[in-house]
Amino acid sequence: MRNSSLHQLGLTKPMVVSTGAVRMSVPIVPPQTMKQVAPKPLTSAAQVVTTTQTQQRLIMPATPLPQIQPNFTNLPPGTVLAPAPGGGNVGYAVVPAQYVTQLQQSPFVTLASSSSFPASAGIQTQARLPLNGLSAAETTSRPRKPCNCTKSQCLKLYCDCFANGEFCNNCNCNNCFNNxxxxxxxxxxxxxxxxRNPEAFKPKIGKGKEGEADRRHSKGCNCKRSGCLKNYCECYEAKIMCSSICKCIGCKNFExxxxxxxxxxxxxxAEVRVQQQTAAKTKLSSQISDLLMRTTPVVSSGGGRLPYTFVTKEVLEATCECLxxxxKKAEQTHQPxxxxxxxxxxxxxxxxxxxxxxxxxxxxxxxxxxx
DNA sequence: GAGTTTGAAACT
DNA sequence: CAGTTTCAAACTC
Known part of the structure; x- marks a missing residue:
C-alpha cells in the first residue's frame, strides 16, 4: 500500500529497526550483568569450534600461558579455563563445557561497536533475544527449570543448576553464589x-550402547516408599526403568x-489431549490468518459487512509495525x-x-x- | 500457596 | 561405610 493510503487509514509507518525478516532491539547490558555473563575473552589465538552436537567449545591457544594454571583433575568433560572476571591476567575460572555454552547463549549481548570484546572471540557478540519471554538458550536447547535454593547458595549438588554444570540464570534462588x-x-x-566424588558432574544417566534401551542410572536409585513410580525416583524421572544396580525397595519401575x-x-x-488442544489452537489461528489475508472483497455493494479489501497485507504490516x-517504547521506558x-x-x-x-x-x- | 513427603547429597 | 541430617524438588490438600 502506498504511504498515502496508510495515512488515509491513520497508520503511519513507524521507524523500526529491521534486519531482514526479524526486527530486533538490543538491550544494553548493565555493568554488573556484563560481569556475570560476559567474561573477558580469550586471547586472539583462542578458537571457537562448533561440534556436531551444536555445542561450542573453547579451545585454549597452544601458546604458553603467562599464569600458573590450576591443576584440577577429573573435571567435567569439555572443561576449559577461561579468564576470571575482574580484568587483567589475574587468574582463570574453571568453566565446565556446559557453563561455556551457557555463557555463549546468554540472552544479553553487547553491541560489538561499543564493546571491548572482539567479535572474533565468539562470546557474547551475537544478538540473542528473548523469544516469547524465553531466552535463546531456552528456545534452542533443553529447557531447564529455575532452581529455588535457599540455603545451599547453589554451590552444592542439591542445586540442579550447579549439579548440571550451569550458572543460575533466571532462577528463584536466594543468596546465590553460582555465578x-x-x-x-x-x-x-x-x-x-x-x-568427594570425581564423577559428581558427569551425567547420571549413561547413554546405552544400543540406544535408549540400554540407558540406565549410573549409580542406581535408593527409593524406599515411592515404588520408583514418582519423580522422586531418579530413574523414573529420567524415564528409564530401574536396573540391577538400584537398591530400591518395593520397586514397580520394571518392564x-x-x-x-x-x-x-x-x-x-494426557499427551494426546495436549496434542489435540495444540492442534485445535493452531487450526483456529490459521483460520484467522486466512481470513485476515483475504484480498478479495466479500461485499461489493449493498451488504452490511465491511469490505476485507481494507485488511490487505500492507495494512497488516503497518499495524504490526505500530504494535x-x-x-519498543515499552522496552525503552523499562515498563513492566x-x-x-x-x-x-x-x-x-x-x-x-x-x-x-x-x-x-x-x-x-x-x-x-x-x- | 502452605504443608508434607521423598530421596539424594552432605555430614558425622 | 552406616547412620543421621540437610536440602530442594515432588507431591498433596
Missing amino acids: LEHETERLKAIKTCLD ESPERKTLMHLADA LEQA RAEAERMILEEFGHCLMRIISSAGKAKADCASINC
Missing part, C-alpha cells in the same frame, strides 16, 4: 564436590510392572511486562478502530457515487 561474581567460592565448591503400564497409559492419554513500535502488554493491546485497538472507521467512510463514499 561468575562468586567465582572463587564456586571454584572451591566444584573442587570439594570433585574431591512388566502393571502399575508402571497403567501410569504409562495415563501419561500417553512493534509500542513494544503487564504494562507493555497493555500498551500493545491499546495500540491494537486504535489500529482496528482506524481501519474500521476508514472502511466505513470508504463504503459510504462508494455508495454515494454508486460504485
